[in-house]
Amino acid sequence: KQWYQRRVRAASMMPVEERPPIRSSVTLGPWEIITQQCHILRSTCKCTADNTAYSGRCVACIYSDTLTLPDLPEMTFDRNFLSLRHTPSGGSISLITLDALALVDPSRDAVKVSYAAEWQEKRRDSEHLNNTVKPFDWTFKTAYRGSVSGAHSCSETQEEPDREKLLRRDQILFSTELVLFEDELADNGCSKLVVKCRVMPSFVLILLRQYVRVDRVMYRVQETRLYAEKTWNHVLREVTVREAGYHQVQDLGHSLLFDEWAIGQYLPVTECQRERLDFRLDSDSG
Numbered sequence: 001k002q003w004y005q006r007r008v009r010a011a012s013m014m015p016v017e018e019r020p021p022i023r024s025s026v027t028l029g030p031w032e033i034i035t036q037q038c039h040i041l042r043s044t045c046k047c048t049a050d051n052t053a054y055s056g057r058c059v060a061c062i063y064s065d066t067l068t069l070p071d072l073p074e075m076t077f078d079r080n081f082l083s084l085r086h087t088p089s090g091g092s093i094s095l096i097t098l099d100a101l102a103l104v105d106p107s108r109d110a111v112k113v114s115y116a117a118e119w120q121e122k123r124r125d126s127e128h129l130n131n132t133v134k135p136f137d138w139t140f141k142t143a144y145r146g147s148v149s150g151a152h153s154c155s156e157t158q159e160e161p162d163r164e165k166l167l168r169r170d171q172i173l174f175s176t177e178l179v180l181f182e183d184e185l186a187d188n189g190c191s192k193l194v195v196k197c198r199v200m201p202s203f204v205l206i207l208l209r210q211y212v213r214v215d216r217v218m219y220r221v222q223e224t225r226l227y228a229e230k231t232w233n234h235v236l237r238e239v240t241v242r243e244a245g246y247h248q249v250q251d252l253g254h255s256l257l258f259d260e261w262a263i264g265q266y267l268p269v270t271e272c273q274r275e276r277l278d279f280r281l282d283s284d285s286g
Contacts, residue, residue: 020038021079026174031085033206035082089151099147141220160236189215206226216246223242239274244266
């Protein structure tokens, strides 16, 4: 155990440039899927060091200057991302930690508003939450559904992914899972934003999922699915939000209540939206 702890301490002291991100990419028709995974964001400023970025400022300062939140998730993976790039047009839809946190409400404690009575009863003795500098959504709930760039159009649609292809047991060309951020809410629950991706011979399927649990108060799952086929120049995006108060699911039992993936199917749907993102080719711009 002592040997392991020494290794962990040594790794944490290692300069950023000695621990480069792990980057992967795969191509499927007009689509290129790019992923990157790296260590968590360092909380201290490194602007005086040689390992600065973004025009001479360290990443910690970029986050501090960009976001208006009084705090960040305990584990913020600032360099983790996934990008689905449409090569012919240069457009893309990316899943980026900073953009996700930018949509967290900096001025309102959403849980306190929506579940005020339960909140005051269950959390009135929480030292951490009573000492919050200013009200903000400390569960880091975000409506983030991806960052789209390049010439494109977005419209509502009833088009859905091909279920036959989704269920077919074809060879998996590429798969990955990465965390954008995670926080245990001062031992009051969990907030976790993850990305999963699966590339098959005929399509790519990406899931952006935020799981929020405030113990004995509420549960919330937002899932954004991105689906594109090998012969397409467009992406289908489906956003589903499920949410319930603790009293609605308390009879499910301990194992389900703490299973972040299984609990979703027991939460009622509060929002569902389907969109089609068409990336414009050069010939379409005129």
